[in-house]
Amino acid sequence: NAGxxxxxxxxxxxxxxxxxxxxxPMKGHSHVYWYxxxxxxxxxxxxxLQKENIIDESGMPKERFSAEFPKEGPSILRIQxxxxxxxxxxxxxxxxxDDRLNxxxxxxxxxxxxxV
Amino acid sequence: xxxxxxxxxxxxxxEGDSAVxxxxxxxxASNYFPWYKQELGxxxxxxxxxxxNVGEKKDQRIAVTLNKTAKHFxxxxxxxxxxxxxxxxxxxxxxxxxxxxxxxxxxTLLTVNP
Numbered sequence: 001n002a003g004x005x006x007x008x009x010x011x012x013x014x015x016x017x018x019x020x021x022x023x024x025p026m027k028g029h030s031h032v033y034w035y036x037x038x039x040x041x042x043x044x045x046x047x048x049l050q051k052e053n054i055i056d057e058s059g060m061p062k063e064r065f066s067a068e069f070p071k072e073g074p075s076i077l078r079i080q081x082x083x084x085x086x087x088x089x090x091x092x093x094x095x096x097x098d099d100r101l102n103x104x105x106x107x108x109x110x111x112x113x114x115x116v
Numbered sequence: 117x118x119x120x121x122x123x124x125x126x127x128x129x130x131e132g133d134s135a136v137x138x139x140x141x142x143x144x145a146s147n148y149f150p151w152y153k154q155e156l157g158x159x160x161x162x163x164x165x166x167x168x169n170v171g172e173k174k175d176q177r178i179a180v181t182l183n184k185t186a187k188h189f190x191x192x193x194x195x196x197x198x199x200x201x202x203x204x205x206x207x208x209x210x211x212x213x214x215x216x217x218x219x220x221x222x223x224t225l226l227t228v229n230p
Binding site for chain 2: 004033040041042043044045048056058059091105107108109110
């Protein structure tokens, strides 16, 4: 099992460009979570998705950010018209179920976005 | 919403000593409290977690205690080793939502000096 795979590991974008971050959950996992980590800060929840459904996007900025988890393929976090304040590490986590008896979330290695 | 405070922000100990990191939370309905270890440039990794129906949990050199009344929980690492050096994050699961809608503390940079 390759674990949660995120790519790219590092992404540099100029202000105004779009950033697309990809996350492939662990095999057998159908729940995906995106977190953002600013420098020297803890992780902040952004969005929780299941296949083809956004379950909770309460942590997503209202504009420019969107996420999807299609029936086939990885989950995508899209940031349009990036600004310098979007520079951060974006972590994806996955789990097989939301069952409260089996709750460990496995994190990917993260994508470090730098906006120049 | 939930708010998690973590202290200290940095902690330096000598190899073999114990390290204690403390967190408080605000939402009395939170019921799941994991601890993550993050080495520089790497992913957060779960090291131990505790649910609100227990007061203490231990796994070898690592233990976590929970005081629901006071709304605080602590990580204890005994016989520290240099490889324990990392940033440690506590987290709490807020009420009414997925266990993965975690609210994290700001982290503690633990340095274990040989």
